[in-house]
Amino acid sequence: MEINQLTAAEERVWRAFPRGEAVDFRESAGEDPADGGSWGAERTVRAQVLRALLLDGPRQDGEIPSLSLAGARITGRLDLQYATIDHPVRLRHCHFEQAPRCYAARLRELNLSESVLPGLVAHAVHVDGVLRLTRTRCTGAVRLGGARIAGSLYLESAEVAAPGTDEPVLQLNQAALDADLWAPGLRTQGQIRLHGAAVAGSVNLSEARLSHPGQAALDAETFAVEGDMLVRHAEVRGSLGLRGARIAGRLDLSYTLLAHPEGSALRASSTTIGELWLRKGPPMEGGLNLRRAQLDVLFLEPESAPGEVLLNHLTYGSLVPHEPAERRLPLLERDRDGYVPHAYEQLAAAYRRIGDDHAARLVQLARQRRHRRTLPWYGRLWGLVQDVTVGYGFRPMRAAGWLLSLLAIGSVAFALHHPQPLKPGEAPPFHPVFYTFDLLLPVISFGQENAFAPRGGYQVLAYVLVLTGWILATTVIAGVTRTVSRQ
Template structure:
């Protein structure tokens, strides 16, 4: 392109390029690029001029050429598909009339901070440094699927909407590779962010982000792999987050968050391997929480954040905080939509035992047996109620002693008032109502009283009741002790 074909604004940019001098058309520091559609020719640059500069622009010996432009209106679509750009590109606070297309392009560094664009297409692009989209406003989708970014990807304070665009994600980052952090704090989107199969060597930062897509995905990140953390402190979502199969060695931080997707799944983190999950100090989740089959080293979960529907089948965790009484933790197992799953009760029991709270662990095991009872046929439920009432399934052994002492008192008083006659008066030992009652209650031990006396009428009915009750107590105590011993 000849320099005499350029407008005064374009000539200024052209002459600054060889030495990498910045060109700033902004009139005030606080002007908004949203008004860029009305900027005049004194700050308008054609996209074809920028393309010519980047691909075949003038250079000077001893200088580092670079395109550094601020506050310009860039007209026409910028098409750099499959090009190799060896220069630093910084187009900050600019207004783009057309979509910037860098699909398959190899870049050293690209900075579009504060700019307004109708969209960005960059599938399979490669950036040797960082890609900075801080504070950008996109009126259409951003497509960076399969991109390879050696440095960090910056999306802080960016806003992405795609009203009127064809259906699909507003931010496509599937199969993207980021060598450092993906920084998206305070990001605002209206539509789906797709991060399926993405690999981020550092952390995914979503602090104070606002993601909206009611009834649909807001973050679809199946099989996401990060090298450190997913930080979503004070994250607010209206739609579904899907992290199925994610690998997060650090922490999934959702402190102070607001997750909402009424009638659907608000957070799905199933089949994940996560170091720590922090889910507390925020609003109650509106929608379903799914943590099925995940492996979590430390689960920091506040009961008040749990929704009415949870799915915890085969969830495994090593420690659970904050320390809450079983009455606060058990509802999360009872809200599970799946059928009775003993694994969840065993996990909660193990968490209490690691903290030395054996009493809480026993209460969880008792709740497990009661939940299991609801799945049995009528005769199993009847027998379970007997074990529960007598010895609390072996977790309340003192209850059996109470039953025994009560029955012993009743029998002793009844037989003391009306002693049964001896079978052989000359051979029978002296009658003792206490030991006679013990003979009836204890099916194994014999004090020689039961065989020497023969109750009649109401005495015989009472004797039958005591014998039957004694066998039931003995059976339930043995079953409870056996269960306790095998568990330990």
């Protein structure tokens, strides 16, 4: 392209390029590039001119060329498909008539901050530095699937929407970032897709507003983050999907609204997470799916939990904040899978690790009571007897109380009416306390039971003492067995 074919605005950009100088067409710092469609020829630059500059622009000895343009209306399509660009590309506060195409391009740096675009096509792009879309507004999809970015991807306060299409509005599937995904205040209308993406640093989505009601607002299956993933003070309308993701640091959802009444608001099944924080936010609207998740720390405030959970095979090292068992147990009752023994075992183990044996026993007792509801009638009846008598072995002092009460009743009854000896000449002296002991405790014999035979109502009392003694002994043995197996 010859310089005599350029407009005055294009010639200005052309002459600034070899010296790396910035060209700013803005009339005021506060003007809105969304109004760029009405900008005149004095600030209009053809995309083909920019392409010619980047591919084969003029050079000047001792200078480093770069394209740094602000406040321009860019007509046509900026097509850098498969190109290798060795200098920075900065197109800030610009208005693009067509979506730039950077498919499989290799760029030193790309900065489209505060510009307005009808989308961005950059599948498999390689960026040796950073890719900046800070406060950029896109009215079409941003396609960065398979991108390789040596630095960070910046999306602070960016807005992305693609009305009239069902495709994801922000595509980062299989992308690899060697630093951070930095997007506090991001606004999206549609789905963000992060399938198989990898971030070597951290992800920041704090104060973001992600909206895709009834569907996935963020779908990040097998997503990998080496640092933290912060989604604080955010609003997610649609599901937050992290199935199979691996987050080495903290997934922080503090102060965040998660709303997906149609299904799981947070789907983190089969994930591996250092710390999961669900705190200080409004109650989750929708379910919480943590099936098969592995967490080092689960920070879950009871009031932040939703009405429906899926916790089968969830494992965690510690559970904070420390809450009484009575505040944790209702969550297990809301498991959509019904009775999940593993969930009770995990909760009891978490209490034991911090030395709260009382809370651990309460959880184990609640587990037995929940299990009882799944049994046939005779199993439920037997379970009720164990619960009332000794609390399934987790309340042994209750057994002692029953035994002492029965011992007192039997001793008084048989002291008032001695049973007749079976062999009057050979029977030992009758002792009502030890006779009652013989009836109650089948493993102990004081020689009284076999020497005397009560009659009438006292015989019925003896049968009752024998039967209750067996029940108490059986339930105590069962409780001891469970205690030994837990150890």
